[in-house]
Amino acid sequence: MVTSATKRPVVLIVEDEFLLRTDAAEMIGNSGFDIVEAHNADEAIAVLEARPDIHVVFTDIQMPGSMDGVKLARFVRGRWPPIKIVATSGFVNVGTDDLPEGSRFLSKPYRADQIVAALRELTAAA
Template structure:
């Protein structure tokens, strides 16, 4: 079962995404900001994908988190989301899904990555 790290500061959105991903058969871990996400990634070896919002409190936003994931954990897949305009640059092989999104669109996007089926 692939493990997904959901990084979202809005609790209601985070819980909705977690429920949808769990129902789709993913193991889900949650973080409220990028600092928590980095700590989780450093402690665990079983994260297959990071799903992150861009705008979050803490020492880094979701784009910086995605760049850190790409540099330090290159096998981990990345999906980035925001309710604002699409960022001009995202890390290599990352996907972007704009908010508002349908939860099944997230699951479909995740399944496009190798080892996420």
């Protein structure tokens, strides 16, 4: 039986590049988090509407679809304020005012220890 005290934090990975998404999922999953994956912002919103257990959205900035990662981050913060945001990009430089307060930005290529440290810090109170 899994109790809330032993439940692993759930991270929604939003990345349109399949290999980057699977690498991130393996890296994050091996570090003690449960993983849910989405290909773009629209898929991510559908997951968030269906799953109230998401703690963190780990999103790429540049994605095809109705919104990029910055717009997704703002949408998530507006609709699900407790959910934490980690955004990443290899091409876009994101300033502190671009993302919702309390969000983290990691530039690609990122290291596993950077991701895990950010996720652990954001989920420490979860």
